[in-house]
Amino acid sequence: MDGETQSLESIVNTNLAGKDLEEFNRIYYGRKNHHEVNLKDSSIAAAKDNDFEIAAYAFPAKKESTRPPRIVKVGIIQHSIAVPTDRPINEQKNAILAKVKKIIDVAGQEGVNILCFQELWNMPFAFCTREKQPWCEFAESAEDGPTTRFLKELCIKYAMVIVSSILERDEKHADIIWNTAVVISDTGAVIGKHRKNHIPRVGDFNESNYYMEGNTGHPVFATRYGKIGINICFGRHHVLNWMMFGQNGAEIVFNPSATIAAEAGSEYMWNIEARNAAITNCYFTAAINRVGYEEFPNEFTSADGKPAHKDLGLFYGSSYFCGPDGVRCPGLSRNKDGLLIAVMDLNMNRQIRDRRCYYMTQRLDMYVESLKRVLDLDFKPQVVHETEK
Amino acid sequence: MDGETQSLESIVNTNLAGKDLEEFNRIYYGRKNHHEVNLKDSSIAAAKDNDFEIAAYAFPAKKESTRPPRIVKVGIIQHSIAVPTDRPINEQKNAILAKVKKIIDVAGQEGVNILCFQELWNMPFAFCTREKQPWCEFAESAEDGPTTRFLKELCIKYAMVIVSSILERDEKHADIIWNTAVVISDTGAVIGKHRKNHIPRVGDFNESNYYMEGNTGHPVFATRYGKIGINICFGRHHVLNWMMFGQNGAEIVFNPSATIAAEAGSEYMWNIEARNAAITNCYFTAAINRVGYEEFPNEFTSADGKPAHKDLGLFYGSSYFCGPDGVRCPGLSRNKDGLLIAVMDLNMNRQIRDRRCYYMTQRLDMYVESLKRVLDLDFKPQVVHETEK
Numbered sequence: 097m098d099g100e101t102q103s104l105e106s107i108v109n110t111n112l113a114g115k116d117l118e119e120f121n122r123i124y125y126g127r128k129n130h131h132e133v134n135l136k137d138s139s140i141a142a143a144k145d146n147d148f149e150i151a152a153y154a155f156p157a158k159k160e161s162t163r164p165p166r167i168v169k170v171g172i173i174q175h176s177i178a179v180p181t182d183r184p185i186n187e188q189k190n191a192i193l194a195k196v197k198k199i200i201d202v203a204g205q206e207g208v209n210i211l212c213f214q215e216l217w218n219m220p221f222a223f224c225t226r227e228k229q230p231w232c233e234f235a236e237s238a239e240d241g242p243t244t245r246f247l248k249e250l251c252i253k254y255a256m257v258i259v260s261s262i263l264e265r266d267e268k269h270a271d272i273i274w275n276t277a278v279v280i281s282d283t284g285a286v287i288g289k290h291r292k293n294h295i296p297r298v299g300d301f302n303e304s305n306y307y308m309e310g311n312t313g314h315p316v317f318a319t320r321y322g323k324i325g326i327n328i329c330f331g332r333h334h335v336l337n338w339m340m341f342g343q344n345g346a347e348i349v350f351n352p353s354a355t356i357a358a359e360a361g362s363e364y365m366w367n368i369e370a371r372n373a374a375i376t377n378c379y380f381t382a383a384i385n386r387v388g389y390e391e392f393p394n395e396f397t398s399a400d401g402k403p404a405h406k407d408l409g410l411f412y413g414s415s416y417f418c419g420p421d422g423v424r425c426p427g428l429s430r431n432k433d434g435l436l437i438a439v440m441d442l443n444m445n446r447q448i449r450d451r452r453c454y455y456m457t458q459r460l461d462m463y464v465e466s467l468k469r470v471l472d473l474d475f476k477p478q479v480v481h482e483t484e485k
Numbered sequence: 486m487d488g489e490t491q492s493l494e495s496i497v498n499t500n501l502a503g504k505d506l507e508e509f510n511r512i513y514y515g516r517k518n519h520h521e522v523n524l525k526d527s528s529i530a531a532a533k534d535n536d537f538e539i540a541a542y543a544f545p546a547k548k549e550s551t552r553p554p555r556i557v558k559v560g561i562i563q564h565s566i567a568v569p570t571d572r573p574i575n576e577q578k579n580a581i582l583a584k585v586k587k588i589i590d591v592a593g594q595e596g597v598n599i600l601c602f603q604e605l606w607n608m609p610f611a612f613c614t615r616e617k618q619p620w621c622e623f624a625e626s627a628e629d630g631p632t633t634r635f636l637k638e639l640c641i642k643y644a645m646v647i648v649s650s651i652l653e654r655d656e657k658h659a660d661i662i663w664n665t666a667v668v669i670s671d672t673g674a675v676i677g678k679h680r681k682n683h684i685p686r687v688g689d690f691n692e693s694n695y696y697m698e699g700n701t702g703h704p705v706f707a708t709r710y711g712k713i714g715i716n717i718c719f720g721r722h723h724v725l726n727w728m729m730f731g732q733n734g735a736e737i738v739f740n741p742s743a744t745i746a747a748e749a750g751s752e753y754m755w756n757i758e759a760r761n762a763a764i765t766n767c768y769f770t771a772a773i774n775r776v777g778y779e780e781f782p783n784e785f786t787s788a789d790g791k792p793a794h795k796d797l798g799l800f801y802g803s804s805y806f807c808g809p810d811g812v813r814c815p816g817l818s819r820n821k822d823g824l825l826i827a828v829m830d831l832n833m834n835r836q837i838r839d840r841r842c843y844y845m846t847q848r849l850d851m852y853v854e855s856l857k858r859v860l861d862l863d864f865k866p867q868v869v870h871e872t873e874k
Contacts (some may be wrong), residue, residue: 101504101508101512104508104512104513106511107501107505107509108509110505111500111501111505112500113717114501115490116496116499119490119493119496120493120496120497122737122752122753123490123493123752123753124493124753124756125753126752126753126754127753142528142682145715150562163520199501200771201756213537223493279869281871283509283871285871287869287870288869293848294846294847294848295846296842296846297842297845297846298840298841298842309846309848313855313867314855314870315867315868316697316866316867316868316870317868317869318868318869318870318871319871323868333764333765333841333843333846334765334843334846335724335725335727335728335761335765336724336728336846336847336848336849336852336856338724339724339725340852340855340856343855343856343859343866344866344867344868345866360840362510363511363515364511364512364513364514364515364516364811364812365515365760365811366765367513367757368757368760368761368764369755369761369764369765370810371754371757371761372724372757372758372760372761375754375757375758376722376723376724376758406507422753422754422757423753437640451687451749452687452722453685453686453687454722454723456686457683457684457685457686457698457723458683458723458725459682459683459698459718459723459725460856460859460860461860463725463729463856464853464856464857464860466703466729466732467725467729467732467849467852467853467856470732470849471849471850471853476703476733477705477732477733478702478703478704478733479704479705479706479707479712479733479734480668480676480677480706480707481676481707482670482672482676482708482709
């Protein structure tokens with residue numbers, strides 16, 4: 097990954113200073129100076145020892161006289177795979193679990209209440225290959241597969257809620273496969289799961305060859321620390337997916353993703369979509385992307401006319417949080433494992449809703465009628481021609 | 486306006502160079518180098534003489550073998566008011582028309598096909614005052630008021646479609662007032678009008694004291710140069726407003742706005758919302774904001790606990806275009822009148838739709854059912870509790 101730009105943040109902080117930096121920050125992030133939160137010396141040392149980045153920012157709310165603050169510490173982890181993809185499946189998975197455990201331990205020691213990883217965090221993103229074997233062997237039970245069992249212990253140890261995006265093997269239903277986020281509570285119980293609603297069919301993202309559109313609706317999980325939803329990866333392009341989590345009462349919506357920097361990639365949209373979702377739905381969002389290059393044993397093509405190759409290009413990390421007002425914190429780097437922590441006052445959600453009134457001015461009745469008409473096979477778009485006048 | 490930052494662009498271009506600038510541009514705009522389009526010397530001279538900014542960028546598409554390119558030149562104009570707000574209404578309006586005519590003439594000479602101004606371009610944004618008089622006197626007939634008549638001549642002269650956002654006096658319906666965009670064709674005929682769907686109730690934006698939610702649905706106007714929609718100002722926070730213009734076939738959606746840089750303002754969201762709309766709906770968007778400070782004769786308060794004052798703070802301009810792929814061009818400045826031109830190949834819309842499949846993967850049937858349930862007074866949000874397991 098040498099030669100890769102570290103981050104937009106690093107470019108800006110290296111080259112701008114004084115009023116220019118403040119004005120850039122105000123226009124880009126929404127805040128002249130970031131609200132950095134101090135970390136424990138032991139966390140900083142562990143991050144150094146294990147070669148991952150760590151940072152923390154506050155998202156404070158105004159004081160209210162009828163409600164106490166609702167401070168929640170939320171962590172997101174981005175990471176690369178741990179051993180080459182030609183190693184046996186369990187060796188690959190266990191190596192990732194062992195590596196990420198060191199980051200989870202730091203999150204636990206920092207008192208993180210809710211932790212979320214990137215999409216399919218315990219495996220390489222092998223769907224570019226279109227090969228079913230050996231990659232489908234990564235699939236496991238959401239309720240009691242090895243990854244969930246591994247995490248349950250850590251949830252109990254740190255009184256932490258963990259959102260774990262995995263490839264699910266649905267043993268009750270003919271062994272089919274889903275892309276599923278499992279929510280494990282601070283007591284070690286699986287609160288529930290959510291299956292990815294929107295499946296891409298583009299470039300290297302041949303996921304529709306592996307699993308179907310999710311059948312779990314838009315569940316919001318009422319954890320001890322707050323109500324959370326999970327918009328998995330490609331769902332971030334779909335504004336209605338984000339919206340339904342808001343309508344169901346989500347206070348924080350995670351977007352565990354796996355997305356790349358390549359020419360036709362998504363990098364310039366990364367700052368846009370999870371932020372727009374935070375703004376229009378007045379809730380916190382967290383955008384989490386994997387990191388690094390993943391080389392596969394056999395070559396594949398990317399449906400772009402280019403020769404066959406063995407990797408998808410850089411997964412650019414850049415994970416970040418955004419508040420319900422649309423103000424975001426700096427992101428993690430493009431090319432390094434990392435832990436990002438947000439100290440959120442969830443009271444901000446209602447404060448922003450009261451201020452901006454987006455839910456009150458949304459005219460949902462009109463749109464239900466309009467969208468119903470769109471579904472009609474005889475749909476007549478509302479088009480106005482000059483000649484009709 | 487001295488001391489105001491000129492733009493995020495000016496900060497970046499002053500301080501970054503070489504690979505840093507390219508990488509910033511790639512991550513922020515989506516393109517290492519902007520596709521600048523040459524302007525006529527006479528246009529550059531006219532811009533200098535009349536103290537406005539001018540720039541043009543291309544948004545090319547791939548060549549197809551079954552369709553010729555559909556190149557359209559689209560212009561957006563941002564401007565400040567022209568004389569103090571204590572002058573007689575017609576003097577204020579005529580001064581703006583005369584000033585902006587010089588910019589329209591340059592757009593015409595550049596061969597602009599479709600031109601759009603900021604929201605309520607022919608008046609100051611007086612709704613902060615909550616005074617009905619004299620400001621309601623700015624309202625005029627959409628079909629044959631003085632502003633529409635003024636523009637019809639220019640439309641014919643330059644074979645140009647103009648989108649004109651005005652305060653409408655609805656003489657057929659008890660003289661009520663609307664916030665309305667009028668679409669005038671290249672033949673000088675009014676193709677139709679659209680009334681603002683979502684009305685703000687926040688801070689200085691007391692528009693709900695003046696007019697109601699629009700009753701014109703989401704019309705798309707089939708002009709000679711392409712199918713256009715208008716999402717007026719506050720509607721940019723509402724993703725369904727953007728979506729319905731896409732469902733009705735819009736190829737370009739304009740967002741004429743009036744929005745401010747103040748502490749609780751919108752500036753850091755300006756790059757997010759019209760861009761997210763372009764991405765999720767796979768169409769071109771244009772975000773247009775007014776410029777400058779507007780001082781009113783009488784003081785007013787802003788519902789923020791601060792003392793009464795006579796202006797809203799800076800309208801920060803920064804108008805820009807975004808392609809259906811989410812790649813945007815640099816914006817106009819924060820503090821100067823300007824004309825921005827995009828040379829778009831509308832073929833790009835379908836190319837991006839074919840590539841990304843967002844309309845095919847949107848599962849609209851599921852959302853119509855879900856949103857219908859939200860409207861139910863007995864709506865039960867989909868919330869999963871641990872104790873239910």
